[in-house]
Amino acid sequence: MxxxxxxxxxxxxxxxxxxxxxxxxxxxxxxxxxxxxxxxxxxxxxxxxxxxxxxxxxxxxxxxxxxxxxxxxxxxxxxxxxxxxxxxxxxxxxxxxxxxxxxxxxxxxxxxxxxxxxxxxxxxxxxxxxxxxxxxxxxxxxxxxxxxxxxxxxxxxxxxxxxxxxxxxxxxxxxxxxxxxxxxxxxxxxxxxxxxxxxxxxxxxQSFARPKLSYSVLQTEDKLRRLLEVVRGVGPGKTGIVYARTRRQTEDTAAFLQQHKFSAAAYHAGLPSDKRTQVQQDWIADKVRLIVATNAFGMGIDKPDVRLVAHLDAPDTLEAYYQEAGRAGRDGQYAFAVLLAGPNDGDELRRRTNQSFPPLDTVRRVYQALANYSRTAVGGGELAAFDFELQQFAETYRIKAVDAHNSLKILQREGFVQLNEAVNTPARVHLVLNHQDLYAFQVANAQHDLLIKSLLRIHGGELFADFQTISENSLATHLRRSVVEVRQQLRYLHTAGILHYQPRRESPQAMFTTPRFDAPKLPIDQVRMTAARDLARHKTNAVAQYLVGTRCRQQLLLTYFDETDPARCGVCDMCLAEKKAAQAAAEVASLREPLLQHVRQAAQTPRQLLAAFAPQQAAAITATLRELVDRGELAYAADGKLQVPAGS
Incomplete structure (x- = not known):
């Protein structure tokens, strides 16, 4: 059955x-x-x-x-x-x-x-x-x-x-x-x-509202010191992400946090792949509490208990900011998204946006340099990926790194080039001969027998069915050879048609997504480039407005995403400031009549009035007295006492 x-x-x-x-x-x-x-x-x-x-x-x-x-x-x-x-x-x-x-x-x-x-x-x-x-x-x-x-x-x-x-x-x-x-x-x-x-x-x-995510923009001239206050305010032992714009900034910020006794580590594409993997795993396992990273970090990582996402610089778009800030509080508990803003950050954003559209001659020059770098002839190279290091590329062809980066972004947006982030891809092997032919090869080529036996002992018959991830280091240890020798032998077996060997990769890569053009004839759509520049400026202005926002941060974000009449969140810095101001105003209003009653009974100095109320009300009392004097409901006598003016 x-x-x-x-x-x-x-x-x-x-x-x-x-x-x-x-x-x-x-x-x-x-x-x-x-x-x-x-x-x-x-x-x-x-x-x-x-x-x-x-x-x-x-x-x-x-x-x-x-x-x-x-x-x-x-x-x-x-x-x-x-x-x-x-x-x-x-x-x-x-x-x-x-x-x-x-x-x-x-x-x-x-x-x-x-x-x-x-x-x-x-x-x-x-x-x-x-x-x-x-x-x-x-x-x-x-x-x-x-x-x-x-x-x-x-x-x-x-x-x-x-x-x-x-x-x-x-x-x-x-x-x-x-x-x-x-x-x-x-x-x-x-x-x-x-x-x-x-x-x-x-x-x-679904609404993009996050009811328990508190958005804040903190104006400061010392971002690291302000970050320290934020991290302390969130509480000890809480998990967080700090986003920085550059690799150097991630390392300096992580070192600063470590100096102040916080568990922190830097993460960026320039680190060796095993180091990146270790940092990420330590953070997920709560062995490291704060990870300071460039914006590539966090995509696809499911860690629900992140309590803080802090940005040392504003991203270029509100879409990017919403995605990155939204990595906090996925467990539905209260969390904080904090953007640290310097006095000139809005102007710096606009400068970067204008800089991101270099002259067309520069774009063509970078395209030609990429062809030279990859040794790609006109008409060739489509979808053939090659290792690519931006700094090395810029130095080799004497191009400013920022111009190279921005030109490559334009070429990518126009569909001529694709840039791929550094991804650790382990070495992989697939045996292409059947069992009988492989055995015959081993008998005839004793120098390769031990490596093949080791592969089969570790990975078994799955090697005949599909590509299997291998560790060249483990093989080298097992065979008592160097990793270089193992790789050479695997490359030989690949060339001989015994197996397919894909070496380990961990560098960023680039490729031409079309057959390579002659650079002077590169068909860039200038109308579309102009439209892209105008759109980028529009998005930059939206970020700049967010930095100086005068209303609920979440309302501003939801309006940007075309949500109709979004409600105030009640937990962002603007909402909390308004709530605090309203509470202060209510307290001032509640103190007005009691203070007037005291003065009607007898003229008194401000110090005497303060002594008649609870110490925690001192600020509200001072504010109320100032308001009453400004409105003419109280006046100072020659002896410095407050009194009710005659005829009031």
């Missing part, structure tokens, strides 16, 4: 694979829309559980879910998390070898148990992917970070515009779910249009 089929209701899948007993607000309705076959736009605040909204319906529907995601680190994290839950997932992104990509796609075509294929947007329309995806049983298309579709968004990615072409290659009934944490009404409309949503589509949006 066969066993009954597994329960595939959304709640049962949530319980089975994630261990949760209920969905978060909004998730169930979104999942129901997808399962009904509707195109769906999902807007959930940071930490709102967006991934569940496509992962659960993907498991409930037949076929594979293709997930488009722009960030390699985020892809790798999600794939690793799915695999830990016993769910098979593959990923294709820049820096993988042709053999790895080919094998991953084969698993999706022929491996029936693969449920998720994560792919970077520039890989969607390669011939290899286009041929294979038509052979897959695709049941759902998920677009993560969907704001990248819109030129009105804060992180526009041109390859995203071609996702609609992928839809045409899929069966007509395959629904699409687009997900983002930050999208204005204009960006939402752009997403719906660019993805060619079908009639009957659904838009599900």
């Amino acid at each position: 066969s066993s009954p089929p597994p329960e595939t209701s959304p709640l049962a899948l949530l319980r089975e694979h994630w261990g949760h007993t209920a969905f978060r607000p909004g998730q169930e309705e979104i999942i129901a829309s997808v399962l009904a076959g509707h195109d769906t736009l999902t807007l959930l605040p940071t930490g709102g559980g967006k991934s569940i909204c496509f992962q659960v319906p993907a498991l409930a529907r037949p076929g594979i879910c293709v997930v488009v995601s722009p960030l390699i680190a985020l892809m790798k994290d999600q794939v690793d998390n799915l695999r830990k839950r016993g769910l098979k997932a593959e990923a294709i992104y820049a820096g993988m070898s042709h053999q790895e990509i080919d094998h991953a796609l084969d698993n999706c075509v022929y491996g029936r148990s693969v449920k998720f294929l994560y792919v970077s947007p520039e890989r969607l329309l390669t011939e290899l992917f286009q041929v294979r995806v038509k052979k897959m049983n695709v049941g759902l298309l998920a677009i993560d970070e969907a704001h990248c579709l819109s030129q009105w968004g804060y992180d526009f990615r041109p390859p995203y515009l071609r996702i609609a072409e992928l839809r045409e290659a899929l069966p007509a009934g395959v629904p699409v779910i687009a997900l983002t944490a930050t999208a204005t009404a204009q960006v939402q409309a752009d997403i719906v249009e660019k993805l060619k949503f079908r009639p009957g589509f659904g838009i599900f949006r």
Whole structure:
């Protein structure tokens, strides 16, 4: 007698694979829309559980879910998390070898148990992917970070515009779910249009309000000292993130906090990958309480008990600030988002924005230098990733680092170049010979026998089925050889066709996303560049207004995201200041008549009046007396006593 089929209701899948007993607000309705076959736009605040909204319906529907995601680190994290839950997932992104990509796609075509294929947007329309995806049983298309579709968004990615072409290659009934944490009404409309949503589509949006997240902007001329006060105010032992703009700033700030006896560590892309991994793990495990990081940190990390997110400098957009600040208090408990603002920060923001659009000649020069750096000929190099260090690149070609950075950002926004953050990708091996042929090779090549035996002893027969992560250091220790010798031997076996070897990578990478152009003929759309500059200035002005805000911080943010008539949060610095002022005014009003009564009985000095009331009322009494004198209801006599003027 066969066993009954597994329960595939959304709640049962949530319980089975994630261990949760209920969905978060909004998730169930979104999942129901997808399962009904509707195109769906999902807007959930940071930490709102967006991934569940496509992962659960993907498991409930037949076929594979293709997930488009722009960030390699985020892809790798999600794939690793799915695999830990016993769910098979593959990923294709820049820096993988042709053999790895080919094998991953084969698993999706022929491996029936693969449920998720994560792919970077520039890989969607390669011939290899286009041929294979038509052979897959695709049941759902998920677009993560969907704001990248819109030129009105804060992180526009041109390859995203071609996702609609992928839809045409899929069966007509395959629904699409687009997900983002930050999208204005204009960006939402752009997403719906660019993805060619079908009639009957659904838009599900939760308020971006975070009732227990207190936003504050603290004006200061000494940011480190003010940061120290903030950290002390949040309380000992609390977990926090401090965002800094530069690598040097992360290290200096972490050292400053350590000097003042706080558990802190720096995190940035310039650290060795094992150091970055260790710092992140120590912070997640609460061995380090404060992590001082550049803005790449935090994406995809699920740590709900962060009590503080502090920014030493304002991000370039309110979208970026909302996402980064929103990493605090995901457990629903009170948390603090603090932005430290110097007297000239608004002007500095505007200067940086203007600087981020260098002259067209500079952009073309950087494009040519990148071609020289990567040794890419005209017409070649499409999607061929190469290691790329910005500082080395700028020094080699005598270009200011800031000009190189900003020019590359423009080239990326125009769709000619892709920059990828440093991601630690361990070495991987896949045996391509069958058991019999491999044994014959070992007999004939005794010098390679020990390495092959060691690989099989550590990883077993899985090496024949798929790429397996290996440790070159562990192999070297086991074989009593140097790591250099092990790598040389693995490269030889790769060249000889015995195995596929993908060396460890940990450097940032770049690639041309189109065949390389002759730099003077680079078809940059100057009209679009002008529009992008105007949009950047608009977004900068919105941040500058936030810095000097005169009303509830959360109201300001929600209005920016087109929420209608948002309520005051009651917990931001502006709301608390108004509440304090109202309380002080009420106390002053309550003291007015008692003070007048005292003076009507007998003229008294302010000191005598203060002595008649509780010490904690001293400030309110002083303020009330000043007000009564200003209004002419009390006056000073020649002896310095307060009295009621004649005729009052």
